[in-house]
Every structure is written in structure tokens, then in C-alpha cells.
Amino acid sequence: MKAELISVGTELLLGDIVNTNAQYLSKELASLGIGVFNQSTVGDNPKRLLECFEEALKRSDLVITTGGLGPTKDDLTKEIAAEYFNQKMELHEESWEYIKERCRMFAPNKPIPENNKKQAYFPKEATVIKNNNGTAPGAIFEKDGKRIIVLPGPPREMKAMFKESIKPFLKQFTDSILVSRVLRFNGIGESSLEMEIEDILDEQTNPTVALYAKEMEVIIRITAKAKNDEEAKIMLDNKVRELRNRVGKYIYAEGGEEIVDGESVIEETVAKLLVEKNLTVATAESCTGGLVAATLINYPGISDVFLEGCVTYSNEAKVKRLGVSEETLNKYGAVSPQTAKEMAEGIRKELGANIGLSTTGIAGPGGGTEEKPVGLVYTAISINGETIVRENHFSGDRRKVRLKAVKQILIDLKNIIDEI
Numbered sequence: 419m420k421a422e423l424i425s426v427g428t429e430l431l432l433g434d435i436v437n438t439n440a441q442y443l444s445k446e447l448a449s450l451g452i453g454v455f456n457q458s459t460v461g462d463n464p465k466r467l468l469e470c471f472e473e474a475l476k477r478s479d480l481v482i483t484t485g486g487l488g489p490t491k492d493d494l495t496k497e498i499a500a501e502y503f504n505q506k507m508e509l510h511e512e513s514w515e516y517i518k519e520r521c522r523m524f525a526p527n528k529p530i531p532e533n534n535k536k537q538a539y540f541p542k543e544a545t546v547i548k549n550n551n552g553t554a555p556g557a558i559f560e561k562d563g564k565r566i567i568v569l570p571g572p573p574r575e576m577k578a579m580f581k582e583s584i585k586p587f588l589k590q591f592t593d594s595i596l597v598s599r600v601l602r603f604n605g606i607g608e609s610s611l612e613m614e615i616e617d618i619l620d621e622q623t624n625p626t627v628a629l630y631a632k633e634m635e636v637i638i639r640i641t642a643k644a645k646n647d648e649e650a651k652i653m654l655d656n657k658v659r660e661l662r663n664r665v666g667k668y669i670y671a672e673g674g675e676e677i678v679d680g681e682s683v684i685e686e687t688v689a690k691l692l693v694e695k696n697l698t699v700a701t702a703e704s705c706t707g708g709l710v711a712a713t714l715i716n717y718p719g720i721s722d723v724f725l726e727g728c729v730t731y732s733n734e735a736k737v738k739r740l741g742v743s744e745e746t747l748n749k750y751g752a753v754s755p756q757t758a759k760e761m762a763e764g765i766r767k768e769l770g771a772n773i774g775l776s777t778t779g780i781a782g783p784g785g786g787t788e789e790k791p792v793g794l795v796y797t798a799i800s801i802n803g804e805t806i807v808r809e810n811h812f813s814g815d816r817r818k819v820r821l822k823a824v825k826q827i828l829i830d831l832k833n834i835i836d837e838i
Contacts, residue, residue, distance in 0.1 A: 419452050419453075419479050419480055419588075419591045419592060420452075420453055420455050420477065420478040420479050420480070421447055421452050421453065421454050421455070421478055421479070421480040421481070421482060422454065422455060422456045422457070422458070422474040422477065422478045422480070422481050422482075423440050423443055423444065423454060423456075423457045423458070423481075423482055423483075423484075424457075424458045424459075424460060424467075424470050424471075424474065424481055424482070424483045424484075425437050425439060425440055425457070425458070425459045425460070425483070425484050425485060426459075426460055426461075426462065426467060426483055426484065426485035426486035426495050426571070427459075427461070427462060427485040427486065427571060428461035428462050428463075428492075430459050430461075430485070431459060431460075431461050437459065438573055439484040439485075439569075439571070439573055439576055440457050440484075442573070442576075442577060442580075443482055443484070443580065444457070445675060446580060446585065447482075447588075448596050449595060449596050449597065450585070450588055450589065450592050450595060450596075451592040451593075451594040451595050451596055451643065452480070452588065452591070452592055455477065455478060456474065456477065456478070458470050458474070462486065462492040462493070462494065464494050464497070464498050467486075467494065467495065467498045468498050468501060468502060471498065471499065471502045471566065472502070475502075475564050475566075479563065479564060479565065480564075480565045480566075480567070480588075481565070481566045481567070482566075482567045482569065482584075483495050483499070483566065483567070483568045483569065484569050484570070484571050484576050485570070485571030486568075486571070487537065487554035487555070487556070487568060487569075487570050487571070488537070488554060488571075489531065489533040489534045489536050489537050489553075490533065493536075495568050496539075496540065496544075496557055496559075496568045497539075499557075499559045499566045499568055500540075500541045500544070500559065502559075502566065503541070503543070503559055503561045503566075505541035505542075505543050505544070505559070505561075506541060506542075507539045507540065507541055508539065508540070508541070508542060509535070509538055509539055510538050510539065510540045510546050510555075511538075512546070513537070513538040513540070513546055513548075513555045514535060514538035516548065516555075517530075517534055517535075517537055517538055517553045517555075518530050518534075520552075520553050521534060521553065534553060537553055537554050537555065538555070540555070540557050541559070543559070543560070543561070544557045544558060544559050544560075545557060545558040545560075547579055547583045547584070548583075549570060549575055549579060550578060550579075550582070551574055551575045551578050551579075552570055552572060552575040554570040554575070556568055556569045556570060556579050556583070556584075558584075558587065567584060569584070593645065594643050594644065594645060595643070595644060595645075595646065595647070595650065596641055596642070596643055597641070597642050597644065597647065597650035597651070597654065598639050598640065598641045598642075598674065598675055599639075599640045599642075599654045599657075599658060599672065599673075599674065600637060600638070600639050600640075600671075600672070600673055600674060600675065600677050600678055601637070601638045601640070601658070601661065601669050601671070601672050602635060602636075602637055602669070602670055602671040602672075602677060602683055602684075603635055603636040603637070603638070603665070603668040603669055603670070604634065604635045604636075604668065604670055604684070604829045604832075604833075605667075605668050605829070605833065606636065606665070606668045607631075607636065608629055608631040608636050611629060611636050611638075611665060611668070612629060614664060614665050615627070615661065615664055615665060618660065618661070618664070624642060624643050624653070625640045625641055625642040625643075625653050625654060625657045626640070626641050627639075627640050627657065627661075628641070633822070633825075634822060634825055634826065634829070635684075635829075637678060638661065639678070640654055640657050640658065640661075642654050642657075658672065670683075670684065670687055670829075670832055671683045671684070671687055684825060684828050684829060684832065685713045685714060685716055685717065685828060686716075686717055687832060688714070688828045688831055688832045688835070689714055689716075689717030689719075689720050690717065691832065691835045691836075692714075692720070692723045692724075692773075692835070693717075693719050693720065693722055693723055695835065695838070696722075696723065697723060697772045697773055697835065698723045698724075698725050698769075698770075698771040698772045698773065699714070699723060699724055699725065699771055699772065699773040699774075699775065700724075700725045700726045700727070700728075700765045700766060700768075700769040700771040700773070700774055700775070701714075701726075701727040701728065701765065701774075701775045701776070702728050702730055702736075702739075702740050702761040702762065702764065702765035702774065702775070702776045702777075703727070703728070703729050703730070703776065703777045704729075704730060704731055704736070704752065704761070704776075704777060704778040704779070705753075705777055705778060705779040705780065705781045705795060705819075705820060705823065706777040706781075706820050706823050706824055707729055707731070707820070708727055708729045709820055709821070709823075709824045710727070710775055710777060710824050710827060710828075711724070711727025712727075713824050713828070715727075725769045725770075725771050726765075726769050728740070728765060730761065733747050733752055736752065736757065736760075736761060739764075739768075740760065740761050740764030740765055740768065741760070741764040741767070741768070742757055742760040742761055742764060743760065746760055751790070752778055753778050753779055753780055753790050753794060753795075753796065754778075754796065755796050755798075755807045755809060757778055757796070758776050758777070758778050758796035758797065758798035758807050759776075759798050759800075759805050759807050761774075761776035761778060761798065762774040762775060762776035762798035762799060762800035762805055762807075763800045763805055765800075766800045766801075772801065772802075773799065773800065773801045773831070774798075774799070774800035774801075775797075775798070775799055775800075775827055775831065776796075776797070776798045776800075777795060777796070777797050777798075777823050777824075777827060778795070778796050779793075779794055779795025779796060779810070779819070779823060780792050780793065780794050780795070781793075781795075781816045781819045781820050782815065782816050782819060783815065783816060791811075792819070793810075793811050793812040793813055793814075793819050794809070794810070794811055795810045795812060795819065795822075795823040795826075796808070796809055796810070797810060797823060797826055797827040797830065799827065799830060799831055799834060801834060802838070806830070806834065808826065808827075808830060810822070810823060810826055
């Protein structure tokens, strides 16, 4: 089955709303073995929407829309779907009763707006889908082997309706599923990783292996096409084993699609290691302004090992709170490997922690020099009587530099802990 997605709403075209619905539906359809060949976005214009339906259903068997199911005059998605199939709209009494019930629930002392009744009109040939999270029902339109499925625009409503009703409906049209496993890497770049597994990439069939570069790390997604979850698991396990045998030392996280996005994976990995190994930690930060501490304490249970976080922004604070020597500051400056080292050692000794972490640098946009440019950040880790200092040169604005510094020190900490 070939599918296309049409996102309806002028606000999407104007950029007022980010279109996360298409991303969600593409992933869900892929997991069912249904290919998405095209995606379109169209404003609240009936002529253009009808043209979209006509073009899409020339190429595909299924069109799924999001948006345009509200009570206002410009919400016309299901009306245009009915027009495309030459089907007459009529009141769907069950939907109208449900809409009135929800309206009374949220505004018990107000009259029900008459235009809400518009949301309850569907062709008798359509399968109406109840919206358990809003007033706009969805529907499945079918004729001559072609289908249009209309879903509400709000992501919370759309996702629930797809999961509860549409996904079970679509399973009858496919005899295979796609299941993915994700590996996240640090300490190796995309090109180097590709060279290490070039033969695996060249010889891939099913499962497929794809590399994605992210900031300061690389992701590999392995996708298996199988008859069921059990068969897919065997295929994925075998391919992951092959990759781990080749480049396992660079892998820091493994999971499903939930670990593809976001920067939380490394912080969760490190925090979990600290808790499991019962390694206490304290932080002394200058340019990152408490972000290292804030990142670590996002993890539930970190209170067992996280002792304290200090933002020692001024030289005076570095001296008084951490014991950094004035001689070091005068000779080398606050942004120096020597100061970073003394900061990490100072906080570790002061708190009696197993690990002391420190950051000091020039996040910008001003303050840089030829000798010490914007983006220069020193990170230090004091552990087991040894202190490791890294000199980093980050690009980007002030926020990017600080976030990159946090990620780098956590990656380094993870690698050190792994060797303990």
C-alpha cells in the first residue's frame, strides 16, 4: 500500500505552527510496512485541497489528512473529501450527541455554539471515528479501492485517534512490519565510522543500516522488515551483534525510536552509571553557569550521588569557594587548563566527592582574543587521584557553546567511568 500525507492549515504554511504530525504519521506508517511516498501542506482553500486529493490518489492508495475538522467555515477537510468521492453530507446523530456532551462538560452554564454542529456532518458511506480527546471526530472515506482518512490537527487528539482506531484498521492491508533499533556513538565521527563498517553498509539488504550525523555524535538506525516482532527482533539482534563486534567501544546507548531525538540520552546514561556505581559527584562551573549540574539532576534518583553544584563565575568565587590559587589566575587566567584543573580538584576535595567536574571558557559573543577565542572551553574531571583536562574549541552562539561543553564533559565522564 502506498500512502501520502496532507497537512491542512494556513497556519502551517505561514510557519506559525511546527508540523510534527507528518513526522509522527510517517514513523507510524513505516512501522506498519506502509510506505509514505509524498507529503503535502495546503492552506484552508477548498480548490487547492481538492486538487491535492486528485493528485495524491492518482499516485497512492491512501491519503491521510490532519487538520481542518474544526467548527469554523474554513475547516473544510471532510467536506472536500466527501466532494472528491461524490458523497452527500448528513448529520451523524451519535457524533452530535457526543459533541454536545463534551461542550456541556467544559462549559456547563453556556449554550452550545451552533457551529459545533458542523463537526458532526459526514457522508453515510464514511466510517466515523470517535475523538476521545476533543470535539472533532475523524473519518475513513472509501471508494473504488481508494481511501482518505481525516484526522484532527491537534497532535494530542491526532495521535490518540491514530493509535486507538486507525492503526488497527490499517493492519489488515499489510503482511509485514518495520522495526528499528538505534545505536548512538561518541568518540568517532561519521566518516570514520562509515569506514569502519563500509562492508556492512555495502552488503546490507534486510535489515538496512543507515548513519545519521548529529552534533558531537553519530546515530545508526537498523531497520528490519519482518512478518512479526519476534522475527524482527532476531534480525536486529544479529545485526547489532555484528556492529558491536566491530565498533562496540564507541556505542554509548541502544534503544528504539525514543532515543533518536533529544540530548537527554547521554545525561541519562551518565547519571545511571553514577548511581549504579555509587560514585558521588560535585560540579564547579564558570561559563556553563550551572548547566552541568542541571543536566545531571534531570535524572530521577541522582540525589543519591549528586552532592553539590557551584557556579563560580568570578575569580573571587573560584578562590574562596574552590581554593583556586590567585597565582594560577594571575599567571594563566580564568580560562586556562590550570584553572580548570584546580576547580575540579577543589570542588571534589571540598565536598569529599569521588568525582569533581569543572568548566571554564569563553562562550561569547564577546570577550574572545586571538590567543583565547570565543568557543574556547576547558573541561576537567578529577577522579581517583587524577585530573583529566580537555581543551575544546566549539562553534555556534553563546547557548550552543555552553550546551556543547556540557555534552562533551558528560561524554568524557562516561568513557572514564566505563574504564573503572
